[in-house]
Amino acid sequence: MPQQAQPSPSPKPKKKIRVPRVVNGVEQMVEIEVDADSGPGWGPNDKHRLLNQRITRVDGPLKAAGAAQYTYDYRLPGMLHGRILRCPHGHARVTKLDTEVASKIPGVKAIIQAPLTELRFAGAPVAAVAATTPEIAGDALRAIKVTYEVLPHVVHAQEAVKPNAPKVVAEENNLQEKAKNGDPAKVEAAFATADEIVEAEYTSPRIHHACLETHGMVVDYRGGDTATIYASTQGTFTIPEDAAKELGLQQSAVTSSVEHMGGGFGAKFGIGVEGMFACRLSKETKAPVKMMLTRYDEFVMAGNRSAAWQKLKAGVKKDGTIVAMQARQYRLGGIGQGSQAGQPFIYSMGEAYREIYALHTNEDSSVAMRAPGYPQASFAAESLVDELAYKIKMDPVDFRKKNLRDPVYHRQLDRGAREIGWSRRNPVAGAGAGPLKRGFGCAVGIWGGAGNNQCKVALTISRDGSVVVAVGTQDLGTGTRTYTRAIVAEEFGLGIKDVKEQIGSSKLGGANPSGGSTTAPSLSPSVKDAAVKTRLLMAERVAPLLNNAKPEEVVFADGKVSANGKSVTWREACAALPAAGVTGNGEWRSELQARGVHGVCFAEVEVDVETGHVKPIKMVHIQDGGLPLNRLTFESQINGGMIQSLGMALWEGRVMDAQLGLQLNPGFGDYKLPGTLEMPEMVPIIDDDDKREAVIGIAEGCNIPAVGALANAVFNACGVRVRELPITPDKILIGLMNSSTSRAE
Amino acid sequence: MKSDQEEQQPSKHDPSRRKFLKGVGIAGAGAAIADHIWIEAEAKEQATPNTMSGEARVVLDINGEKRSVQVEPRTTLLNAMRNHLEPAVTGPKLVCDMGTCGACTVLLDGKPAYSCLVLAVDAANKKITTVEGLGTPDKPNAVQAAFVEHDALMCGFCTPGFVTTISAYLKKNPNPSLDEVREACKGNFCRCGTYPRVFEAALAAAKASQA
Numbered sequence: 009m010p011q012q013a014q015p016s017p018s019p020k021p022k023k024k025i026r027v028p029r030v031v032n033g034v035e036q037m038v039e040i041e042v043d044a045d046s047g048p049g050w051g052p053n054d055k056h057r058l059l060n061q062r063i064t065r066v067d068g069p070l071k072a073a074g075a076a077q078y079t080y081d082y083r084l085p086g087m088l089h090g091r092i093l094r095c096p097h098g099h100a101r102v103t104k105l106d107t108e109v110a111s112k113i114p115g116v117k118a119i120i121q122a123p124l125t126e127l128r129f130a131g132a133p134v135a136a137v138a139a140t141t142p143e144i145a146g147d148a149l150r151a152i153k154v155t156y157e158v159l160p161h162v163v164h165a166q167e168a169v170k171p172n173a174p175k176v177v178a179e180e181n182n183l184q185e186k187a188k189n190g191d192p193a194k195v196e197a198a199f200a201t202a203d204e205i206v207e208a209e210y211t212s213p214r215i216h217h218a219c220l221e222t223h224g225m226v227v228d229y230r231g232g233d234t235a236t237i238y239a240s241t242q243g244t245f246t247i248p249e250d251a252a253k254e255l256g257l258q259q260s261a262v263t264s265s266v267e268h269m270g271g272g273f274g275a276k277f278g279i280g281v282e283g284m285f286a287c288r289l290s291k292e293t294k295a296p297v298k299m300m301l302t303r304y305d306e307f308v309m310a311g312n313r314s315a316a317w318q319k320l321k322a323g324v325k326k327d328g329t330i331v332a333m334q335a336r337q338y339r340l341g342g343i344g345q346g347s348q349a350g351q352p353f354i355y356s357m358g359e360a361y362r363e364i365y366a367l368h369t370n371e372d373s374s375v376a377m378r379a380p381g382y383p384q385a386s387f388a389a390e391s392l393v394d395e396l397a398y399k400i401k402m403d404p405v406d407f408r409k410k411n412l413r414d415p416v417y418h419r420q421l422d423r424g425a426r427e428i429g430w431s432r433r434n435p436v437a438g439a440g441a442g443p444l445k446r447g448f449g450c451a452v453g454i455w456g457g458a459g460n461n462q463c464k465v466a467l468t469i470s471r472d473g474s475v476v477v478a479v480g481t482q483d484l485g486t487g488t489r490t491y492t493r494a495i496v497a498e499e500f501g502l503g504i505k506d507v508k509e510q511i512g513s514s515k516l517g518g519a520n521p522s523g524g525s526t527t528a529p530s531l532s533p534s535v536k537d538a539a540v541k542t543r544l545l546m547a548e549r550v551a552p553l554l555n556n557a558k559p560e561e562v563v564f565a566d567g568k569v570s571a572n573g574k575s576v577t578w579r580e581a582c583a584a585l586p587a588a589g590v591t592g593n594g595e596w597r598s599e600l601q602a603r604g605v606h607g608v609c610f611a612e613v614e615v616d617v618e619t620g621h622v623k624p625i626k627m628v629h630i631q632d633g634g635l636p637l638n639r640l641t642f643e644s645q646i647n648g649g650m651i652q653s654l655g656m657a658l659w660e661g662r663v664m665d666a667q668l669g670l671q672l673n674p675g676f677g678d679y680k681l682p683g684t685l686e687m688p689e690m691v692p693i694i695d696d697d698d699k700r701e702a703v704i705g706i707a708e709g710c711n712i713p714a715v716g717a718l719a720n721a722v723f724n725a726c727g728v729r730v731r732e733l734p735i736t737p738d739k740i741l742i743g744l745m746n747s748s749t750s751r752a753e
Numbered sequence: 754m755k756s757d758q759e760e761q762q763p764s765k766h767d768p769s770r771r772k773f774l775k776g777v778g779i780a781g782a783g784a785a786i787a788d789h790i791w792i793e794a795e796a797k798e799q800a801t802p803n804t805m806s807g808e809a810r811v812v813l814d815i816n817g818e819k820r821s822v823q824v825e826p827r828t829t830l831l832n833a834m835r836n837h838l839e840p841a842v843t844g845p846k847l848v849c850d851m852g853t854c855g856a857c858t859v860l861l862d863g864k865p866a867y868s869c870l871v872l873a874v875d876a877a878n879k880k881i882t883t884v885e886g887l888g889t890p891d892k893p894n895a896v897q898a899a900f901v902e903h904d905a906l907m908c909g910f911c912t913p914g915f916v917t918t919i920s921a922y923l924k925k926n927p928n929p930s931l932d933e934v935r936e937a938c939k940g941n942f943c944r945c946g947t948y949p950r951v952f953e954a955a956l957a958a959a960k961a962s963q964a
Contacts, residue, residue, distance in 0.1 A: 068901035071909030072916055073893060074844025074884035081843035083836065142836060143825060218944050220848045220856060220910035270846070270910030271944055303849045485908030485945050640904045648907065648946030676853035681942055684935045690949045 048540060050600060050701045053635050058494045062640040063504060065490045067268065067483065076268040079240040080300055082226040088117055088138040090289055090299035091145040092282065093152055094308065095127040095134050098161030098370045098669015099174070102127065102134060102154060110137065110151035115144035118292045119152070120285065126159075128176060128343045129372050130670045131308025136285035138297050161370040161669040165317050165340050168369045176343060176368035183367050186339070189350065190361030198332035198359035202323025204399045210320065210388035212715075212733040213661030214340070215313040216306075217377055218681060221270020223310045224300030225279065227251070227286045231294035234261045239283070240300075242272040243521025244480045248514050250279045254287030266482045266512035273652075274376035275311045277521055307674035311375030312662065314339055314346030316384035317367070322357055324396045328410040333357035337364045339381075344373025347381035353389035354454050355411050370669055371662075376523060378649075379455060379708035383656060383715050390451035390716025391731060394723065398437065404720065405430060405450060417452050419697060420608040420630045424450060427628040427691060428610035438727025443618045446625070447725025450610045453712030457633070457705035458603035459529030464517030465594035467496060467538040469546055473582040475502065477538065478510040481519035481531050486707060487641030488527060492535050494638065499539035501565035502578065517593075525705025529601035532637060532703045538594025545590040550581045602702035606695075607631040609650065609713040612688075615725040617744055620737025622658055622722055624688035627714060632698035633706035639694060642706065646692030649710025655682040657718040661734050811877040815842060816886030824873045831857045833873035834883070844884035844913045848942075855941030858914040859883050865921045867940075884913035887920050895958040896920045905954035907945035914941045919955045928959055 053060055070076040107119045118138045127134065134154055139145040160174035167173055168182045176182055199205065221240050225247075229235035235255055239247050247264035255262065269276070279287070286299035301310055317338040324330050330352075339346030345366045352360050397407035405425050409418050424430075433448040434440055440447075465479040477496050483489045493507040500506075510516060520530045547562035550569050554562060557571030569581035582589075612626040627650045636642045659680035663672040673679040715733070723729045728743030813820050813833065824833050831850075834842040845868050848856035852870040859868045860882035868876075888894035896919050899905070906912040915938055922929070922937040929937065934955045943951070 064901050065904065065906075067909070068904075068906060069890035069893060069897070071906050071912050072884075072897040072900040073888055073890045074913040074916075075890050076909055077843070078846075078910065080847065081835075081841070083841050083843075089836070142832065143827060220846065220854070220908065220942070220944055222848075268909065271908040273944075300847075303851070485906075641907075644904050644907055644945075644947065644950065647949055651946035651948060652944075675851065676849050676942060677851065681944065682948075683942060684939045684948055684951070687935065687948045687952075 050536070050635050053696070053699065053701060056498060058498045058504065059491070060636050060639060063490055063494055063638045065487050065641060066493055066504060066509070067489050071268070078221055078268045078270050079225060079238050080221055080270065082238045082298065084226065084228055084296040087226070087296040087298055088140060088289065088293060089142045089145045090136055090138050090286055090297050091142070091149055092133050092285060092301070092305060093135040093137070093149045093154070094305065095130055095132040095156070097127070097156055097158050098130050098163060099159040100127050100156040101125055101159060103157050104155035105135060106153040107135070109153070110148040113144060113147055113151060115140040116148045117295070118289050119148065120288055120292065129309070129370050131305070131372060133281055133285070133309065136289060138289040138293055163369050163371060163664040163669050164666055165315065165338060165367050165369060167666070168367055169338070176370050180368070182369070183365055185363070185365055187350070187364040188362070190359070192334070192361050195332050195334050195359045195361040199323045201325070202331050203326045204396070205321065205323045206392060206395045206399060207321040208392065208395065208731055210318045210391055210731045212316045212384050212387055212656070214315045214371070214374065215377065215656050215660050216662065216679060217271070217273040217275040217311065218679070219271030219273060219275060222301040222303065222306045223276060223280055223282055224298070225283050225286055226296060226298045227290040228296045229255055229287070229290040229294070230296065233257065235263070237262060237264045239264055239266055239279070240269045240276060241266055242276045242482060242484055242523060243278070244482050244512055244514050245518060246278045246521050247283070251283060251287050254279070254284055255291050264514040269482065269484060272484050272522065273378045274380060274523060277523065281309070303676070304674050307679065308671055309372045311373065313377035313383070314341040314344070314348070314374035316340060316348050316388070318351070318388040320351060320388060320392050322392055322396055324400055326400055328400060328402050328407050329358070330355065330396060330411050331358035333360045335362040337362060338367045339364065340367055340369065341374035342369055342371030344375070346374050347376070349381045349385035351385060351389060353385045354452055355389060355393060356413055357411065371664065378652065378711045382453070382455070382708070382712045383653065386451060386453060386712045387715045387719060387733065390713065391719055391729070394449065394720040395729065403435070408450070408452065412452065414606065416606045416632065416698070417608065420606060420695060421450065421452070423693070424608045424610040424628055424630050427693065428612055428626060430610070433724060437724050440725070443616055445615050445617060445725040446612065447615065447721045447723065448610065448612050449717045449720025449722070449724055450608060451713035451716030451720065453607040453609070453709055455525060455605050455705070455709035455712065456603050457525045457529060457605045457709060459526055459533065459596065459601040459703070459705070460520055461530070461596035462518055462520040463531045463534035463596055465534040465538040466517055466591055467542045467594065468589050468591040469542060469582060469585060470589035471582055471585050471587065473579045475500065475507045476510060477507060477535060478516045479519050479531065479534070480513055480516035481511050481527065482522060483511060484522055486522070486527065486645065487638055488531065490641065491528065491532060491637040495532060495535045496539045499536070499543055499564070502567060525708045527705065528637060529703045529705050530596060533597045533600035534594040536594070536600055537597050538592045541594065542590060542592030545592055546581070546585065549584050549586070549590065550576070553581070553584055600702060602634050602700050602704050605631065605633050605704050605706055605709040607709045607713055609717040611714065611717040611721040613718060613721040613725055615722060615740060617726050620740035622735060622737070622740070624654060624658070624686065624718065626689040626691070627654070627717070628691040628693065629710060629714065630693040630695050631706055631710055632695035633709070634698060634700040634702040634704040636694050637703060642694055643692040645707050646710045647690055649707070650690055650692070650714050651682050651687070652711055653714030654686070654718065656733060657715045657735060659734050809874055811874050813838070813873065813876060813881060814879065815881045816883060822873070826872065826874055828873045829869050830859070830871040830873045830876045830881070831868035834868065842883055842885065846910055846913060848910065854911070854914070855918065855938070856911050856914040858917045858941065860917060860921050863921060863924070865918050884917050887916065894920060895962045896923065896955065899954035899958035899961065903950045903954040903957060905947050905950040907947055911941060911943040915943070915951055919958070923955070923959050923962060927963060929955070931956065
């Protein structure tokens with residue numbers, strides 16, 4: 009019996025909406041057309057059986073047992089191991105590359121030179137090798153002789169901005185104007201009305217994504233017409249086109265596969281330079297090539313969160329109204345553009361004027377990192393706001409409410425203050441007794457989190473009762489697999505285990521790359537749409553068994569299918585399906601998602617004024633996000649945001665040597681990540697007062713306010729305002745010394 | 754308090770010497786340390802270049818199975834498991850390859866060790882347990898089950914290391930405090946931000962094992 013085709017839809021009224029598209033981690037808005045109204049919504053957030061509950065992740069057992077297969081775990085017959093040779097100078101030109109000795113090492117199968125001969129940062133790729141073992145590949149790198157013409161470099165922003173600084177790109181100025189907004193004359197006039205003025209500079213260093221699985225891929229190509237790429241990527245569909253170009257194949261002949269991947273945080277889109285090398289080496293050797301970056305590679309050339317240098321000035325009235333702000337913002341993206349949200353960030357600051365520049369240094373290009381441009385802008389804005397509040401002796405929570413229009417923040421700030429115990433806060437900074445001083449701080453965050461229409465989901469129910477939901481998307485550890493199953497199971501009255509998901513393949517339906525917190529709001533509406541459509545297709549088939557009920561009367565619940573007082577088991581119902589089963593194809597429905605999330609973070613720290621050591625004691629983050637698909641993984645995202653922010657606030661940062669142009673801390677031994685001993689008590693709170701029946705992405709929103717909250721808590725504890733991240737003991741001790749000196753004077 | 758990191762250093766060889774061996778990787782040094790294993794030196798005569806490489810056959814006792822593998826003296830246990838054993842053992846992850854992150858943690862005679870800091874030839878007379886040897890997706894041990902239940906994993910790349918470290922620790926200390934759990938797994942890094950739930954899972958696993 010032929011499978012019944014889906015009823016062809018009659019022309020429906022359409023509407024145009026703007027949605028975010030993420031290209032290489034950078035969000036852009038595009039206009040698309042969607043049905044003006046289609047199908048049922050999610051229903052009230054508190055009425056779900058599986059969604060908005062605590063569902064353990066479906067890939068958890070595999071991961072906990074070490075059985076999940078990551079890109080790094082692939083080992084194919086005849087596979088070669090790739091490694092990349094890196095430039096040891098901050099700026100250089102290759103004049104000679106001698107591979108003669110290296111190529112004679114037994115086991116070395118291919119050596120290729122990088123396409124660029126001018127190398128603009130230490131760590132820039134010079135050549136790549138493929139060998140039979142990783143050790144031999146390393147031997148080959150050591151045996152390649154490179155002659156460099158060393159060029160002048162500059163790696164510190166404060167030097168790069170000077171007119172006589174070495175040029176990072178020969179034909180360009182290091183300093184590039186990007187935007188000017190506002191009217192300087194009006195701002196000047198507004199400053200004249202202020203009672204108090206704060207003027208300060210805030211800097212934050214480059215932060216490394218430090219994904220535990222490094223960038224890389226296994227290119228399975230043996231000289232034929234097709235290839236498969238196993239990639240550690242945030243975008244299944246960002247791989248085939250570029251890989252096909254390198255391999256000289258049709259795009260459709262290249263399949264990308266992403267079963268499990270070990271972290272991305274914005275750094276993993278496209279094949280990258282390592283993928284280019286892997287494809288070329290594979291093409292040359294006609295053998296599969298595995299090219300995973302080493303940890304050192306990962307630090308020096310796999311991208312990072314851009315550093316920031318912000319000169320801010322704001323004026324405030326005694327009643328707490330900020331009346332004027334001016335900003336000069338430098339995005340420090342190395343040879344790239346960097347990113348930084350414009351000031352005054354979330355706040356209303358009366359008349360505002362800002363200038364934004366990109367300032368180049370001889371460092372690798374920054375890339376998107378969890379809330380690109382926002383943590384940097386937030387740290388500066390929240391520090392500035394805090395300084396203004398202390399200046400006029402107003403409570404920082406009340407001061408924020410005064411200068412934030414959105415009532416959601418007011419609600420969240422009140423809740424956060426209760427949860428952290430804000431009433432325990434000493435209003436006078438540094439006034440606590442003894443050498444261990446407690447302090448409290450807070451900050452707010454914002455993100456878009458809307459979806460787009462790229463996800464095409466196919467849901468198939470077979471005669472044997474199996475339910476398979478298929479779409480090419482990827483799970484970065486965010487829980488994508490789990491909510492995909494849950495949405496389908498909820499619709500059909502089944503359990504999580506009754507549904508199987510197939511994801512992570514470019515042979516499946518299209519899906520957007522996971523950037524900008526767009527995955528859940530793009531994917532879940534398409535999954536829901538597929539579930540609703542498939543349910544109707546199945547109901548049409550099963551209705552005759554149920555005293556000829558109408559399809560729309562058929563109820564799916566508790567593993568049974570019922571109508572008209574008659575009930576059959578799931579298996580009995582599925583037996584009524586055609587031989588090929590039924591398949592519903594889900595498209596994105598804009599009304600099932602929304603845009604705009606809010607979060608606040610409160611932090612309590614203890615500062616030892618004898619050593620300068622900062623101990624985080626407690627952090628509370630309250631986050632809204634419409635319909636929480638899975639409370640367990642939502643809370644984990646909040647924890648993750650707090651912990652990554654903790655690293656940026658207190659410990660992390662690339663350190664560059666000015667003379668050599670090299671990174672001094674390109675490894676976990678020197679680049680300090682948050683560890684188990686430093687963890688404070690963490691309280692992740694989902695804001696259930698958000699009643700929007702829509703899915704909104706939350707991962708980035710959780711990663712914004714905590715840095716400012718921690719910096720402000722440090723000030724409250726010890727009276728030292730550290731404006732240069734990370735807040736290390738030396739800076740606190742110098743601050744304490746300066747303040748005691750000024751008191752003595 | 755003496756840390757587990759110190760305890761897990763095999764006592765026979767000092768770390769600086771082992772680092773030296775890994776760095777230079779020469780067959781002669783491999784033979785010199787092969788005082789308790791059968792080693793087949795296969796240094797190949799090469800006019801140019803002279804990289805002085807060679808191979809040794811060792812038998813590794815992994816998860817209760819004796820596995821023979823041909824490695825160079827410089828090959829780490831981690832590398833031997835992932836890139837030389839056939840089929841591979843890939844539960845332990847290669848993340849830093851220099852003993853800073855804990856993702857490659859295995860148990861050597863029951864004690865946690867970074868397998869990127871252990872030479873394969875040095876592991877030949879020890880019982881090696883990887884995360885795969887502790888439990889399976891269908892039959893997890895108490896720690897693995899608790900990790901799933903408490904969402905103590907996200908991308909999951911650090912998880913094998915944490916599970917292995919904590920499983921060993923709970924044998925040593927079946928009823929730990931929160932601070933003892935933090936101390937026990939201070940040699941493991943996570944980037945997604947699972948720490949609070951790793952602690953919860955460890956404490957829950959301890960409770961479950963006692964019940």
